[in-house]
Amino acid sequence: RYLRQRNLGESEARNHGAAEATGEFILFLDADDQLTPEAISTSVQHLRGQPTCAFAYGHQQFVDTEGFVLPSNPERTRMFQTCLREADAYAYMLRMNYPLRAPGAVLYRAEIVRRIGGFAPEFRTGADLDLNLRIAREHRVCCNDRVVLLTRIHGANATANSRMMLQGAVRVQRRQRPYVDQHPEYEGHYEKGLRLARSYWGAHLAQQIAADVGTGKIGSAARGLWTMARFAPSEGALATGRLLLKKARRTS
Helix, strand or coil, X not given: CCCCCCCCCHHXXXXXXXXXXXXXXXXXXXXXXXXXXXXXXXXXXXXXXXXXXXXXXXXXXXXXXXXXXXXCCHHHHHHHCCCCCCCCHHHHHHHHCCCCCCHHHEEEEHHHHHHCCCCCCCCCCCHHHHHHHHHHCCCEEEEEEEEEEEEECCCCCHHHCHHHHHHHHHHHHHHCHHHHHHXXXXXXXXXXXXXXXXXXXXXXXXXXXXXXXXXXXXXXXHHHHHHHHHHCCCHHHHHXXXXXXXHHHHHC
């Protein structure tokens, strides 16, 4: 069944689909990604076998635009193809500022997604992390220990927009502040995740700002600096300063 609506953003589209869905489980697949043949059936088995789990996440395999598997490395394997070993998924996601997997690798219980409010429309990026954090505060999650999603990497991926990613990562993390205030055992996880979001995406944005300055895109560089000042004033400014200084030395 095909549903059509005016462009209200990714979160609104997903929430519309969730509201219209009639099945017990639901998965949100991006148009350029692909499920593996047994992705749904094996994740359903996990959820039916573990009724207290709110969602089952599988592993991601990264491919290029032609569908060829991209080379992996130990860090990528640990992040995207290894089951979480700690029991508290909320603490892990909060500490890593990371939603465990892309939405296409996660099979949710549809009733829980709807009850918890679905994806937050105010986040252009990071809405999947926000949803998974809210779910994991109340429910267990389980791992389907196999590759379930082929994630296509190309220049149009949202992660290529460092300015947007920095905003989303920091705003989603900050949204957890009231809950953390009521549950101080998560304070260290919250602070570490906030620093990680600022340093990781701040460094990426610093590279983009330096590239924009080098190619004369002053408007884009200025917007990047404004975002940096608002969302990563210390970490991002330091990274930007280092890159611009290095660039100035090369041209002098």
